[in-house]
Amino acid sequence: MTDKADVWQGTLALMVLKTLETMGSLHGYGIARRIEQTSGELLSVNYGTLYPALLKLEQEGYIASEWGVSDNNRKAKYYKLTRAGRKQLEKEAQDWEQTTAILARFLAPSEES
Amino acid sequence: MKTLRALFLRLGGLFHKEQRDRELAEEIESHLQMHIEDNLRSGMTPEEARRHALIKLGGIESTKESYRDRRGLPVLETFLQDLRFGARMLRRNPGFTAVAVLTLALGIGANSAIFSVVNAVLLKPLPYENGERMVLVKQGAPRAGFPDVSFSVPEILDYRAQNRSFDALVEYHSMAFILLGRKEPERVMTGVVSWNFFDAFGVKPLLGRAFRADDEKTGAPAVLLLTYEYWIRSFGGDPTVVNKTFTMNDRLHTVIGVLPPLPQYPDQNDVYMPTTACPFRSDPQMMANRSDRMMSVFGLMKPGVSLRQATADLNSIILNAQRAYPDVYPPSFDVGAWALSLREQLTQNARTTMLVLLGAAGFVLLIACANVTNLNLARMVKRERELAVRAALGAGRNRLFRQLLTESFLLALAGAALGLVFAQNGLSLLVTYVARFTPRAGEIHLDGTVLLFTLGVAVLVSLVSGSVAALDSRGHNIGNLKEGSVQSTIGIGRRRLRSVLIISQVAVSFLLLIGAGLMLRSFLKLQHVNPGFEPENVLTMRLNLNFTKYNTDDKRRAFYNALLERLQTQPGVLSAAAGMTFPLIGMDPMSNDFTIEGRDSASLPIGDFRVVTPGYFQTLRIPLLEGRDFTHQDRQDTPPVAIVNRTAAHYFWGTQDPVGKRISTDKGKTWIQIVGVVGDVKQYGLDKDASDEIYVPLNDSPVMGASLVVKTAVEPMSIARRIIQHIYEIDPDQPAARVQSLEQVRAESIAAPRLTANLLGLFALLALAIAAAGIGGVMALSVSQRTHEIGVRMAIGAWPREILRMVLGQGVVLTTVGLILGVLGAVGLTRILQGLLFEVTPTDPLTFVGVGAVLAIAALSACYVPARRAARVNPTVALRCE
Numbered sequence: 001m002t003d004k005a006d007v008w009q010g011t012l013a014l015m016v017l018k019t020l021e022t023m024g025s026l027h028g029y030g031i032a033r034r035i036e037q038t039s040g041e042l043l044s045v046n047y048g049t050l051y052p053a054l055l056k057l058e059q060e061g062y063i064a065s066e067w068g069v070s071d072n073n074r075k076a077k078y079y080k081l082t083r084a085g086r087k088q089l090e091k092e093a094q095d096w097e098q099t100t101a102i103l104a105r106f107l108a109p110s111e112e113s
Numbered sequence: 114m115k116t117l118r119a120l121f122l123r124l125g126g127l128f129h130k131e132q133r134d135r136e137l138a139e140e141i142e143s144h145l146q147m148h149i150e151d152n153l154r155s156g157m158t159p160e161e162a163r164r165h166a167l168i169k170l171g172g173i174e175s176t177k178e179s180y181r182d183r184r185g186l187p188v189l190e191t192f193l194q195d196l197r198f199g200a201r202m203l204r205r206n207p208g209f210t211a212v213a214v215l216t217l218a219l220g221i222g223a224n225s226a227i228f229s230v231v232n233a234v235l236l237k238p239l240p241y242e243n244g245e246r247m248v249l250v251k252q253g254a255p256r257a258g259f260p261d262v263s264f265s266v267p268e269i270l271d272y273r274a275q276n277r278s279f280d281a282l283v284e285y286h287s288m289a290f291i292l293l294g295r296k297e298p299e300r301v302m303t304g305v306v307s308w309n310f311f312d313a314f315g316v317k318p319l320l321g322r323a324f325r326a327d328d329e330k331t332g333a334p335a336v337l338l339l340t341y342e343y344w345i346r347s348f349g350g351d352p353t354v355v356n357k358t359f360t361m362n363d364r365l366h367t368v369i370g371v372l373p374p375l376p377q378y379p380d381q382n383d384v385y386m387p388t389t390a391c392p393f394r395s396d397p398q399m400m401a402n403r404s405d406r407m408m409s410v411f412g413l414m415k416p417g418v419s420l421r422q423a424t425a426d427l428n429s430i431i432l433n434a435q436r437a438y439p440d441v442y443p444p445s446f447d448v449g450a451w452a453l454s455l456r457e458q459l460t461q462n463a464r465t466t467m468l469v470l471l472g473a474a475g476f477v478l479l480i481a482c483a484n485v486t487n488l489n490l491a492r493m494v495k496r497e498r499e500l501a502v503r504a505a506l507g508a509g510r511n512r513l514f515r516q517l518l519t520e521s522f523l524l525a526l527a528g529a530a531l532g533l534v535f536a537q538n539g540l541s542l543l544v545t546y547v548a549r550f551t552p553r554a555g556e557i558h559l560d561g562t563v564l565l566f567t568l569g570v571a572v573l574v575s576l577v578s579g580s581v582a583a584l585d586s587r588g589h590n591i592g593n594l595k596e597g598s599v600q601s602t603i604g605i606g607r608r609r610l611r612s613v614l615i616i617s618q619v620a621v622s623f624l625l626l627i628g629a630g631l632m633l634r635s636f637l638k639l640q641h642v643n644p645g646f647e648p649e650n651v652l653t654m655r656l657n658l659n660f661t662k663y664n665t666d667d668k669r670r671a672f673y674n675a676l677l678e679r680l681q682t683q684p685g686v687l688s689a690a691a692g693m694t695f696p697l698i699g700m701d702p703m704s705n706d707f708t709i710e711g712r713d714s715a716s717l718p719i720g721d722f723r724v725v726t727p728g729y730f731q732t733l734r735i736p737l738l739e740g741r742d743f744t745h746q747d748r749q750d751t752p753p754v755a756i757v758n759r760t761a762a763h764y765f766w767g768t769q770d771p772v773g774k775r776i777s778t779d780k781g782k783t784w785i786q787i788v789g790v791v792g793d794v795k796q797y798g799l800d801k802d803a804s805d806e807i808y809v810p811l812n813d814s815p816v817m818g819a820s821l822v823v824k825t826a827v828e829p830m831s832i833a834r835r836i837i838q839h840i841y842e843i844d845p846d847q848p849a850a851r852v853q854s855l856e857q858v859r860a861e862s863i864a865a866p867r868l869t870a871n872l873l874g875l876f877a878l879l880a881l882a883i884a885a886a887g888i889g890g891v892m893a894l895s896v897s898q899r900t901h902e903i904g905v906r907m908a909i910g911a912w913p914r915e916i917l918r919m920v921l922g923q924g925v926v927l928t929t930v931g932l933i934l935g936v937l938g939a940v941g942l943t944r945i946l947q948g949l950l951f952e953v954t955p956t957d958p959l960t961f962v963g964v965g966a967v968l969a970i971a972a973l974s975a976c977y978v979p980a981r982r983a984a985r986v987n988p989t990v991a992l993r994c995e
Contacts, residue, residue, distance in 0.1 A: 027143070033151075047148075051140070051141070051176060052180050052182070055183045059119040059123065072150065075143055076140070076147070077140045
């Protein structure tokens with residue numbers, strides 16, 4: 001557990017959006033688990049930080065929530081992507097790719113002189 | 114967009130807290146349950162499953178906390194919370210709160226009031242549409258002894274025709290006329306102006322119409338504009354007054370409109386008329402004579418023209434005139450003309466005084482601020498435990514800092530609100546006071562700018578007084594809780610901080626007291642100036658004869674002589690006389706050049722001419738030094754005579770005896786023999802030197818307007834009504850105006866310095882009271898905190914007297930340091946007062962010593978009470994109380 005990376009601020013929002021895009025409607029615990037699984041258990045999500053992040057996304061209008069019932073008949077709050085959220089995801093994913101591409105160039109072993 | 118949306122939602126998050134909290138709890142609970150179920154499925158024991166889930170979540174409460182922070186606006190929420198808490202704290206300490214709020218209210222209120230004056234008088238643009246382009250035009254020959262002369266009609270026409278810098282040059286003069294057609298004849302001050310006078314200023318009438326070019330044509334029907342003040346005072350604001358007609362100067366005058374309430378300059382008039390309606394101004398001889406000067410001129414500069422350009426333009430015009438008319442403007446005269454900013458003219462008398470008052474108010478605020486800071490510091494000591502507990506429970510330093518700042522903001526805000534109430538109550542008094550300096554006093558209001566200023570001051574005060582206390586509270590925190598007892602000693606740092614505050618309070622109070630003391634000394638000197646006459650029991654009133662009725666010298670002579678003859682025999686009247694003017698009434702000099710027999714007439718001496726009846730000197734008790742007084746035998750058909758004052762006698766004749774010498778005002782056509790010398794009087798103000806006065810008998814120059822002076826055996830105002838009755842009996846259409854005793858006139862002439870001294874004195878007393886209370890309070894606190902130490906001292910043999918001396922000694926040191934700093938500051942600062950002082954130097958030793966003594970006594974008395982209490986400490990009780 002100790003060598004798992006913590007989730008950086010900011011990237012958590014992107015992961016949440018991506019997760020919701022893939023999974024459709026999902027509750028908080030599900031989102032957290034899903035992020036951990038997708039990362040191949042390399043990431044450890046502090047579940048406590050997830051809820052303020054979800055609230056922020058909801059306030060910004062990228063996700064919407066409603067109460068529902070889980071598979072094992074438990075009452076839970078379900079989150080899903082909104083239209084604005086979809087657009088934001090697209091934009092953030094693009095930004096992210098660009099950033100990583102740039103960083104990759106810096107970190108790549110220099111080819112010439 | 115999305116940030117805004119989030120902000121609104123978060124603002125919304127401030128409400129319905131319970132429901133949202135419940136939902137959050139449910140959501141987290143369901144999260145935990147799901148996690149626990151998963152953990153159980155992977156084989157954990159129930160306890161382990163729960164523990165793991167909780168660890169992974171990172172604590173229920175802290176999750177909720179960070180969630181709540183995101184939900185609402187934490188800054189706003191803590192602020193509201195702090196406000197509520199602060200209000201509760203303040204309510205729980207009513208004594209502290211009352212003292213602090215009152216202190217701040219006095220400090221802030223004084224500033225709001227004075228700032229409202231500075232804002233209205235010095236900061237705001239003139240309330241005329243073209244105010245910033247308006248100038249006052251002056252002309253004169255300063256080095257030849259004429260710094261400022263009026264304008265004649267031909268001169269005005271010259272300036273108007275030749276200038277290139279003005280959109281308009283308008284003329285003005287003011288006269289008293291009699292208005293008939295109301296119940297009683299009324300003397301109205303009349304501004305006589307060019308038709309486009311108000312257009313130049315950009316003033317539109319409130320009712321009716323303004324003057325038109327046709328109104329100023331020769332032979333046009335006479336029209337009047339009423340000023341707002343006169344309209345309200347005499348007509349009760351009746352709008353039907355427009356188109357009504359009144360008789361003035363034997364002509365029907367139609368009211369065409371009412372002016373808005375705006376400052377008038379240079380005089381407060383009742384009505385305005387175009388130049389052609391004024392019988393003096395429209396006299397053909399007057400209009401043709403280049404030396405017949407009685408008008409003022411105002412100019413509307415073209416946009417973009419500077420004062421310097423306008424002045425150069427005007428100057429070249431008067432120089433042209435000097436070349437063209439050497440007999441009017443002797444070539445040796447350094448004639449010149451100037452454009453002066455109207456705004457400065459309107460407010461220059463007020464500037465220094467108002468800024469001094471603003472500075473004084475600022476000092477009062479400083480002292481108040483220091484006091485509240487000290488009170489806060491004192492309270493911090495008592496709250497140390499509370500703060501320590503809060504810090505131990507996890508309140509960050511910034512959080513505590515913010516809490517303390519919020520509390521002091523609450524205090525300052527309450528102080529500001531109460532201060533505004535004080536300011537509002539004092540405002541009408543302040544307006545009357547400021548009106549003595551500038552016609553702009555009517556513009557003073559507690560408007561938005563003043564409210565904003567007040568709020569700004571409150572924020573500043575809370576920042577200063579709050580942060581000092583809050584910063585001080587840092588570092589005293591958790592340690593104190595450990596010791597588990599109320600601290601009995603206070604840190605060196607805090608004690609030093611308090612000492613600095615006390616010293617600065619003493620120093621600043623000293624500055625204020627010195628300012629007030631100097632003004633008071635100056636006023637007392639003014640009051641004790643020998644005016645050269647006796648103002649006691651003299652009744653004065655102004656008579657302006659009806660010009661059309663008394664159109665010959667004989668008729669005027671007859672009126673004055675008949676009136677004086679009647680009055681002489683009245684019971685209660687000791688003597689009665691008339692004069693063109695009398696001392697301290699604030700009339701302009703009547704400077705005329707004249708010839709002295711047997712001397713070169715190339716450059717003529719200038720005298721200040723006065724017209725009086727026999728008995729004038731006796732009535733005012735002006736001593737006759739040589740020769741004789743005027744008598745009823747000095748008549749128009751006897752050789753003309755004159756009396757000079759002592760200054761004129763010395764100036765024009767040196768050591769020679771002027772009695773018997775002759776002068777002429779018409780270049781030698783007729784000679785006037787000097788028959789006497791009288792004492793000097795303070796004609797233009799108690800702080801002004803006497804001018805070169807030449808008195809001539811009224812019989813020789815029966816003037817249109819004269820003042821009646823009556824020496825009475827009884828209280829002068831008590832027989833005023835009877836004397837006016839006698840005037841009506843001689844002429845029922847003859848009003849008497851400005852009926853007042855000469856004592857009143859004299860008091861009025863020094864009212865401005867008196868009120869300034871009073872106001873500064875009030876500020877100084879406030880400062881003294883606040884500072885003394887502050888010193889006393891701090892000493893009391895220090896004594897109560899040192900009870901234990903004092904008990905020990907007494908237990909090991911200190912006498913009460915020694916304890917008393919020890920505590921007082923502490924006060925003496927602080928006061929002395931404060932006084933030294935105050936003296937240093939005062940020596941530097943009082944120079945500003947120089948222009949306001951009369952015969953008192955800004956470093957007047959008597960004032961400095963006196964003020965120092967007063968302040969020292971006040972400070973030490975404030976220390977004495979706590980010192981006494983210290984000396985009475987019962988050692989056994991003091992030692993047991995720990």
